[in-house]
Amino acid sequence: MSVFTEDQIRRYSRHILLPQVGGRRQRKLLAGRALVVGLGGLGSPASYYLTAAGVGTIGLIDGDVVDLSNLQRQILYTTDDIGKPKVERAAARLRALNPDLNFLPRRERVTPENAAALVEGFDVVIDALDNFEGRYALNEACVKAGIPLCHAAIYRLDGQATTILPGKTPCYRCLYPEPPPAGLMPTCRDAGLLGVVPAVMALIQATEAIKVLAGFGNLLAGQVLSYNAMDMHFQKVAVRRDPNCPVCAD
Amino acid sequence: MPVNVRIPTPLQSLTGNQALITAMGNSVGELISDLEQRFPGFKERLCDESGKLRRFVNVYVNQEDIRFLQGENTLLKDNDEVSIIPAIAGG
Numbered sequence: 475m476s477v478f479t480e481d482q483i484r485r486y487s488r489h490i491l492l493p494q495v496g497g498r499r500q501r502k503l504l505a506g507r508a509l510v511v512g513l514g515g516l517g518s519p520a521s522y523y524l525t526a527a528g529v530g531t532i533g534l535i536d537g538d539v540v541d542l543s544n545l546q547r548q549i550l551y552t553t554d555d556i557g558k559p560k561v562e563r564a565a566a567r568l569r570a571l572n573p574d575l576n577f578l579p580r581r582e583r584v585t586p587e588n589a590a591a592l593v594e595g596f597d598v599v600i601d602a603l604d605n606f607e608g609r610y611a612l613n614e615a616c617v618k619a620g621i622p623l624c625h626a627a628i629y630r631l632d633g634q635a636t637t638i639l640p641g642k643t644p645c646y647r648c649l650y651p652e653p654p655p656a657g658l659m660p661t662c663r664d665a666g667l668l669g670v671v672p673a674v675m676a677l678i679q680a681t682e683a684i685k686v687l688a689g690f691g692n693l694l695a696g697q698v699l700s701y702n703a704m705d706m707h708f709q710k711v712a713v714r715r716d717p718n719c720p721v722c723a724d
Numbered sequence: 725m726p727v728n729v730r731i732p733t734p735l736q737s738l739t740g741n742q743a744l745i746t747a748m749g750n751s752v753g754e755l756i757s758d759l760e761q762r763f764p765g766f767k768e769r770l771c772d773e774s775g776k777l778r779r780f781v782n783v784y785v786n787q788e789d790i791r792f793l794q795g796e797n798t799l800l801k802d803n804d805e806v807s808i809i810p811a812i813a814g815g
Contacts, residue, residue, distance in 0.1 A: 516815040604815040629812035632733040650811040652779040662814045672815060700809055702733070704743055709730075711784040711807060714792050 482574070486528050499688035500528060506687035509533035509596040511584055511612055513560045515662075515672030516626055516679065517602030518550040523680040524600075525568045529687060531576040532568065535592060536560040537583035547669035584608040589615035598686045600679050601625040601646075604662065606653035613638065613646035617722045624682040626675040630667050633675035633701040636713065637682045637693045640722065644696065648716040671703050725750055725800050729759070730807040738763045747806075752783060753796035755806060770808065780811040 478486075478497065482504075489495040489503075508529045510521045513536035524532055540548075540555040540563060548560075555563040565579040584592060584603060589611040593599050599616050601623055603609050609625070616623040617640045625646060626635040638645050678699060685691040697710045717723055729747050731739050739745060747762070749755030753775075760767035770781050775796070777783060783790045784807045790798045800806070 512815055514815055602815050604813060606811070606813045609813060626815070627812045628814040630733045630814075632812060634809065634812060649782070650780050653811060653813070654778075654780045665814075667814060698809065700807065702730075702743060707730070707743075709787065709807065711782075711787045711789065711809065713782075713789055 482528075485572075489527070494690050495688060499690060502688045503528050503684065504530040507531040507533070507595065507597045508683050508687065509535065509593060509599045510602055511535045511592070511599060511608075512602035512604060513548070513550065513564045514538070514544065514602065514604055515547045515628065515667070515669070516676040517600070518548040518564070519673045519676040520600050520602055520680045520683075521564060521568060522550065522571070523677060524683060525572045525575060527680070527684050528572065529575065529684070531578065533578040533580070533592075533596060534561050534564050534568075535580050535582055535584065536564070537581055543663070547667075547672055549673075584611055586611040586614070590618065593619055593621055596621060598622045598624065598683045600683055601627075602676065602679070609646060610653070614721050616640060617645050622686045624679040624686070626672075626679045628667060628672045628675055630665055631671055631703040633671055633703075634698055635675050635678045635682070635694060635701075636698045637686070637695050639693070639695050642695065644713045644715045645719065645722040647721040648719045649698070649713055651716070651719075668703055671701075674701060674703070725802050725804070727755060727800050727802070727804045727806050729755070730805070732808055732810055732812075734810055734812070735766065735769055735808065738766050738769070749800055751794075751796065751800060752785065752790055752798045752806070755800060756796070782809050783807070784809065 486500050489500050506529050510517045538560050540551045550564045550567050561579040561581045565577045593615045620640045623638040726746050748758045
C-alpha cells in the first residue's frame with residue numbers, strides 16, 4: 475500500500491480526518507481514474523472538485539474554445555483564456571490547483587463513433603455534455619464498457635442528476651427513450667440559464683463520482699434527483715430499468 | 725381529486741410561470757385534460773396525437789414513474805404529488 479507524502483497528508487487532511495473517507499479511501503481516490511466529458515457549466519465545477527479531492531487521473535474532454543459568454547458560469551477559465559481551447563486551459567488551471575495528479579486532456583467532441591474509445595480505461599465518467607446526441611452516445615459507451623456514469627443536465631433554473639450503474643440501474647435510454655424533436659428545446663444560448671444552477675448539479679455529480687471511486691455512501695442509483703432554483707425544491711423520484719431498452723436490456 | 729402538480733421550467737410558459745399548481749383528476753389522464761383546459765397547449769407538450777405520453781417526458785405520482793404503474797390510467801388521491809420531469813440536456 476502506497477504511503478502518503480507529507481504534503482498529501484496536509485492537502486487531504488480534512489478527508490483523512492473524516493470517518494467516511496480516512497486514509498484508506500483517500501488512497502482509493504488517488505488511484506482512481508475519472509473522465510469528465512464536457513468542460514462547460516457542469517464540467518468546470520465538477521472537474522475542479524475532483525481535482526481538489528485528489529482523484530489521481532482525470533480525463534478532460536471538450537472540443538470548444540472559451541467564449542466571453544461562458545464566464546458567467548464556467549469558472550475554470552479567465553478573461554485571458556477567451557479564444558483558447560477549453561481543454562488546454564482547464565488542464566492548466568487544474569494542474570495549478572493540484573500538480574500531483576495526472577490530467578489527460580483531449581480536444582474532441584463526443585460522437586457515437588468515438589465514445590467507446592474515449593471512455594476506455596476509466597473507473598467513472600461524468601456526463602457534463604450540453605446536447606442529447608452526445609449524451610446518448612456516452613450512455614451507450616459506458617453501458618457497454620460497464621463504467622458507472624454520473625449524469626446531470628440543466629435547463630434554465632431546473633437540474634436533474636442520476637448515477638447509472640450498467641446492468642443494475644436504468645440507463646439514460648431507459649429514462650428517455652427518445653430526445654425531444656430538434657427545435658422544441660432551445661439551447662442555453664437562446665433560452666438563458668442561471669449560472670449557479672449547473673454548478674449545483676455538477677457538485678452533485680462530483681459527489682457521486684467520489685463515492686463511486688472511494689466506495690462509500692449511497693448513490694443516486696435508480697433515482698433521479700430533480701432541482702429547481704426558484705424555490706430551492708429538491709426531490710428524488712424512483713426510476714426503473716426498461717426491460718425493452720435497446721441499450722441495456724439483457 | 726385535487727392534486728399538487730410540479731411544473732418544470734420548460735412548461736411554465738404555459739402556466740403563467742407557476743411552478744406548483746393544484747389541478748383536478750381521478751387519474752393522470754384526467755389530470756392532463758384538466759391542465760389542458762386551464763392552460764391550452766399543455767397536453768400537446770406532454771402527449772402525442774394518440775394521447776400517449778411523449779417518450780422524452782416522464783410523469784411521477786408520489787415519486788413513482790407512471791410507466792411502471794398504470795400509465796395515464798394511474799389513479800390519483802387527494803393531495804397526491806405529481807411531478808412532470810422532461811428530458812433536458814443543458815450543461
